[in-house]
Amino acid sequence: MPGGSAGRTGIALTDRQRLAWLRLIRSDNVGPTTFRGLINHFGSAEAALDALPELSRRGGATRSVRIASRADAERELESAARHGAVFIGIGEPDYPPALRQIDGAPPLIAVKGNLSTLTKPSVGIVGSRNASISGAKFAAMIARDAGRAGYVITSGLARGIDTAAHRASVDTGTIAVLAGGLDRPYPPENLGLLDDITDGSGLSVSExxxxxxxxxxxxxRRNRLIAGISLGVVVVEAAERSGSLITARMAADFGRLVFAVPGSPLDPRCHGTNNLLKEGAIITTGSDDVLSALAPLSQLDLFSPPIIEEPVKDSDMMPPDDDARGNIINALGPTPVEVDDIIRHTELPASNVYLILLELDLAGRLHRHSGGMVSLDY
Structure with missing residues (x-):
């Protein structure tokens, strides 16, 4: 039975903090990376909310930044409660430990179902919506065997391979990651399957x-969550241009294992998986290929520092001057660069650089790229 020591680490948010976190992440130009930067600098979501208008003004915004109101956040919390869902913060014990490790992990996720499923080791199974009979049967076999071995199956509730994987793991535990709100599942023909998942050993997740x-x-964005929650992703059938390949590449970027099932070169549904094999994916012709490769990972301690609200000193709140801001804007361009390179180039304190990047981000002038790189939007 796989297991890890980090499944229940973290600190629970208070109701007041959860409301403020929801307001902050729902405000304009506040993505996961910006959210973390704001909490780190201001110490709390409430303090960050108060600072948003001034930060965006200093960043050069041409209009006032929209801040999610308390009433809007309360309505969303009420909607979640009506649907039997809850919001879990990245620092809380029930947050998926593997997801917490990735760059730009969502600060809050909405979940409905059996919360214990979130902290168990997971394997993702994805593939073609237009799946073949043999492809669907193979996906179901992997899902059943992995479920019996103690893994939760994560997929995207799509037709075809996703559906086969979910159905085969309803009893052992499966996570359905949605692209829309939890109250807007897609596709409609899988509503019954989703009810089976959330009423049983599994749950649905959305940011x-x-x-x-x-x-x-x-x-x-949904595919990113699938890759982030999973220790490894199995691609059963995928055309050359498909969302399953996006999931696989994201998983590789996160340092997760990528498995691919070989198929006929004459079947367009197998072109993507065959190409993954050429690129180094683990050839998968049976469940043992997946389980033996995942076994060492499932024992790892997946602890990583969560976002924790802490008071900050007044001296750390002083805004940088216009010269520093100008130096950073001049150093940036349309080509993505690493933040460490900006610090070295400008010779400014790291705290100033990070704060100015937050200002530009909130003003809609900064573009964040994978790997923590940034560029200036013109």
Whole structure:
């Protein structure tokens, strides 16, 4: 039975903190990285909310930043309660330990179902919506065997391979990651399956607001969560351009294992998986290929420092001057650069650099890239 020592680490948010966290992450131009930076600098979400208008003004915003109101956040919390869901913060014990490790992990996730599923080691299974019979049967076999071995199965509730993986692991535990709000599941034909998941040993997860209808550009965000929650991702069937390949590449970027099932070169649904094998994915012809590779990872301590609200000194709150701001803006351009390079180039204190980047971000002038790189939006 796989297990890890970090499944229940963390500190619970108070109701007041949870409300402030929800307001902050729902405010304009506040993504996961900016959220963490604001908490680190100001010590709490409430203090960060108070500072948003001035920060965006200093960053050069041409209009006032929209801050999620207390009433809006309270309504979303009420919607969650009506649907039997809760919000879990990144520093809380029930937050998925593997997800907490990735860059830009969502500060808050909405979940519905059996919370104990979140802290168990997970394997992702993804693939073609237009799955073959053999592909669906293979995905179900992997899901059943991994479930019996103690793993939770994570997938995206899509047609085809996702559906087969979820159905085969309803009894042992499965996580359905949604691209829209928890109250806007997609596709509609899987509503019954989703009820089976959340009423049994599994749960549904989303970082999007309640009422959010999923759009095409929201599915890569969902795929990122699948990759982040999982210790490894199995791709059963995937065309050359598919969301499953996005999930696989994100998993590789996170240092997770990527498994690919070989298929006929004549079947377009296998072109993507065959290419993954050429790129170094683990060839997968049976469940043992997955379980033997995952076994060492499932014993790792997945602890990483959570976001914790702590008071900050008044001396740390002093804003940088216009010369420092100008130096950083001049150093930036459309080409992504590392923050450490900005610090070395400008010779400014790291705290000043990070704060000015927050200002530019909140003003909508900064673009954040994978690997912690940034560029200036013109």
């Amino acid at each position: 999007m607001p309640f009422g959010w209808e999923p759009r095409a550009r929201d599915f890569p």
